[in-house]
Each structure stands twice: as C-alpha cells, then as structure tokens.
Amino acid sequence: PFEVKLASSGKVYTIPADSTVLRVLNDAGVFIPASCEQGVCGTCLTRVLDGVPDHRDLYLEQAEQAANDQFTPCCSRSKTAMLTLDL
Numbered sequence: 001p002f003e004v005k006l007a008s009s010g011k012v013y014t015i016p017a018d019s020t021v022l023r024v025l026n027d028a029g030v031f032i033p034a035s036c037e038q039g040v041c042g043t044c045l046t047r048v049l050d051g052v053p054d055h056r057d058l059y060l061e062q063a064e065q066a067a068n069d070q071f072t073p074c075c076s077r078s079k080t081a082m083l084t085l086d087l
C-alpha cells in the first residue's frame, strides 16, 4: 500500500494493493475522468507534484514517464510511500 495526498485539500488516502488510485478517489467523491482503466487511453492523466510514480501505463512515452510529473491513476502506482497529486 501507499498513500496519495491531494494538494488542494491536504487529504490523504491509502491505496491498498487490491485497488487503484482512481477507484479509491472516485469512491471518496474525488472525480477523475477515466475510460479504459487499463493505462491505454490517457483520459485519467493526473499531474504529480511530489513522489515517484510506478508507471504501469502504455500511454506515456518513456521520457514522459521518466519526468515523473504525471501518471495514470487507473493503473499506475507509487514507488514512494506517498504521491502528492495536483487535485
């Protein structure tokens, strides 16, 4: 598990191994648009302000993934204990 923090509210959410950032946030009423939920379409793309995403998508180019300033919350996870998102 890891945590995500929303920059706007400062709220922190725990993402369990069997769920996704997208699902946890949507369940909490934080709406992120999504479509494929498989890391293909890029609809859910979200800016990352702090922390290092564990990119699992097929959407971002390698250089874009390496920049670590955006990720796909439908499938990607975190390499750091916390990710701060621009939400």
Ligand code: FES
Pocket (backbone or CB within 6 Å): 033, 034, 035, 036, 037, 038, 039, 040, 041, 042, 043, 044, 045, 057, 059, 072, 073, 074, 075
């Ligand atoms: Fe398609 Fe996340 S919903 S990449």
